[in-house]
Amino acid sequence: MRRDHKKLVFAIALASFITKVQSFEDLFTHGVITVKVGAGTYSLLVDTGSSNTWMGAGEPYQPGPNSQDTGETVYVSYGDASFSGEEFTDDVTLDSLTIQGQSIGVAISSTGMRGLDGVLGLGPSGLTQGTTSGGGEIPTVIDNLFSQGTIAAHLISIAGKQISYGKTDASTFVGAITYGPITGTSPANTFWGIDGSFTYGPSGTSILATTAGIIDHSSTRTLLASDAYSTFLKLTGATTDQKTSFAVLDSCDKLESISFDFGGAIFQIPVEKYRWPADQNTVIGGDVDKCYLAVGDLGTKSGHGLDFILGYNTLKHFTVILDTGNSRVGIAKGNASLL
Structure with a gap:
């Protein structure tokens, strides 16, 4: 969902992982992935056009034992959708893959999400620059999967009805x-x-x-x-x-x-x-x-x-x-x- 560009926001359901691959159902519009953050589970839009990961548009954020409030605010506009709230760090789990201390946005207000809980940002980390009150760049979930040694290569592959993390599936x-x-x-x-x-x-x-x-x-x-x-x-x-x-x-x-x-x-x-x-x-x-x-x-x-x-x-x-x-x-x- 490119920031400051209008587009339709629809949803499709994503299902289970097979090792480092997650399959999803094609409903002709978008992908929605089930992500565990802290003590809660959320349905997030799969978005390669933005990079902030956040939730709270629907299901409220449930902090886990490792949750920390950074004290910074966060705001992202997508044109016909937006959110504003607070930045936390918490453990994020993509089925079997856990990221420790991932920066997340917790929405206080949001628009245009149409039943989604938030966004899983898979774009380059540079897109996060200036989205928090601190103004710095935020490592994305893929950045942290790689830097924490969870995946072998710093990439994702999206094919048909599945996403592969850290590899390309022939x-x-x-x-x-x-x-x-x-x-x-x-x-x-x-x-x-x-x-x-x-x-x-x-x-x-x-x-x-x-x-x-x-x-x-x-x-x-x-x-x-x-x-x-x-x-x-x-x-x-x-x-x-x-x-x-x-x-x-x-x-x-x-x-x-x-x-x-x-x-x-x-x-x-x-x-x-x-x-x-x-x-x-x-x-x-x-x-x-x-x-x-x-x-x-x-x-x-x-x-x-x-x-x-x-x-x-x-x-x-x-x-x-x-x-x-x-x-x-x-x-x-x-x-x-x-x-």
């Missing part, structure tokens, strides 16, 4: 992993930022030339800079539905694939992977017989340093490696059996 993808460095373009480089381009159809008509964007599993849709989104609408024949804000057509029959070029590799996004699932039309307030597309308008023109967001409805079809240790992102074609 069973989750087919073919090779393509890696690219974190983009040098600001402000995308403060997130899981990458450089890439989008084309449409077998003719390779450009939608968006090579530019910087980010990975964000809490964004339901893939979002394009406004000028690129206008091009996408013209190429597909879609219009923006005022009721749902989604791109919409009467039928998906004439649509063609989108191609995403990253690190010199071309990743195909077939129609069935970027259309909104028809049986979920009513979830967004849409008509049952329309074709909605999970590609939206970022709200700013290209050239501002963050021109696209690869969102959950696209990313779930790929294995994505967020590698802090090597300052890079990896993408591979997902194993269809995990979807």
